[in-house]
Amino acid sequence: MNDARARFNVTETGRGQRPMVFAHGFGCDQTMWREVAPAFEADYRVVLFDFIGAGGSDTSAYDPERYASLSGYADDVLAICRELGLEDVVFVGHSVSAMIGILASLRDPGRFRSLVLVGPSPCYINDPPYVGGFEREDIEGLLAMMEKNYGGWAQAMAPVIMKNPDRPALAAELEELFCATDRDIARDFAAVTFLSDNRDDLGEVEVPSLILQCTDDAIAPDAVGEYLRDRLPHSTFRKLRANGHCPHLSHPTETTEVIRDYLAADPGAPWTA
């Protein structure tokens, strides 16, 4: 199947010209942006999608070799941009997608106007003196946990969703969000996400970026955000009051405002002039 819209379950909204592409992180799908993306519809052409294996994507398009590294996912972002004819893109990536956006910008810098990196980390594994926050065994623990949970995940979720007949839209959304997540793909994605090391790519980045660092983020601790701040050229660092790893869900207003402020300053203008 060659149609990126179907393959990646692309949703397009918004009344603006400039494209704003939202990429979800590991464990979720585009639903995660529902509290933030609508705020940009007045001014942008908002594009949401699911990576292969998540949400409503076409899981048959999964290829373990292509997705053995994050560059396969970066190629997907570029494929979506090309097929939808997106130029001068504002790319918003959460968690692992922040790094996917950076890789995509390295391959085709002219395609992007700016990158908004929500809870980014170039490397999750400690490598003294670098502090990523995790040891390899921790990631193996995560993979084992996923294996045990995904076995009965869809079955465990379905009856609970049925118990919510008064909120059918929400139920359908959740079914999309988690039940459709393919177990084997999710496991591969977790391994690729948390075992990748993209620290050496940072210095090459030309596209301006906004780093959103959460408070007390168990997945991307402060030290990681500061590492990025110091090594990512043309970056702006903003510490959020939002705590945790999903500010777009837990603190959508603050997240939206910080992104809006950054974009209002028109970052990237010199780069596309």
Added chain:
Amino acid sequence: MDGLIDTAPCGILLADDASLILDANRTLADALGYSLEALRGKEVRTVLARGARIYYQTHVFPLLRLRGEVHEIYLSLRTAGEEDLPVLLNAVRREHDDGPITEIAVVPIERRSRFEDEILEARRAAETASQSRARFLSMLSHDIRSPLSAIAFSADLLARGAFGPVTEAQTRELGQIASAGRYVLRLVSDVLEFSRLETGRVDVCPVRVDVAEAADAALALVAGQADGAGVRLERPDAPALTAWADRDRLLQILVNLLGNAIKFTGAGGRVTVTWSASPDHVAVHVEDTGPGIAPDRQAAVFAPFVQDDAAPADGSVGLGLAISRELARAMGGDLTVESAPGEGATFTVALPHPPAA
């Protein structure tokens, strides 16, 4: 927490939206090795194993936010003594006067977790075995079947004098090489066919089949074997009947059933082919006067690689009935047996009626 909840046989924990622990019951505090006072005010992540922190943030937290509840989540907690404690977790996020509170209940599942590890390990082993089996079958197909065919073919050519005159003794020996080769070839083909059937990779093309014609064709193919074994073949006249079947596959099943019946009946015995129709299906019966099959063996005869101890040693690998039944099922029918010890056996191939024209 009050008395009942404090000592309930499951851990209970309350957290605010900043993931700070507001309260916990004594059961949980004891399991984690903390005092209640030490637990209060800690962040939830500090009592999670590191891998579980990621899982909590990427799976549990979004679900709690989007739906307000999660059920049956497997997680590992981290005790004060730095030990992992596997638990099953349910949680609900509810609005309270002071803001939303997440109520979490956990049940330690150490033994169950080990048991699940064993199941997962067994699954991985089965997957590996299945891959090895696929490689073995591919090896059978390519590395054994092809050279065997070449051996049998060359022996035939030599025996026929294609490369110069051969003596009578040489012809006899060459014939043995060729027939031994073909025999092993047939065994290999049986194994491959069964594996194709098992994985549903066999095409059947059902058409209208005249049952009497198919029965006669099968009987003709085993006439020599029956003569040699001193077994009488019978086919009483019966009304014409049409089944919906792949003729070649039906023939293969009947030849297999007749061959078995002749083999087990022995000299002086009788093998009879009849057919009947019911509203549901068309049935072809192969009945023998052999020793019969004990009730507790009747299911086993269809299992692959099973060979009755009483079977004359013919070197077959015991796949005939397994293949026949899979073929019958692939055609939308079935193969069954009725028998009592000492009273012979009747194998019945059931097949669909042809669709209405």
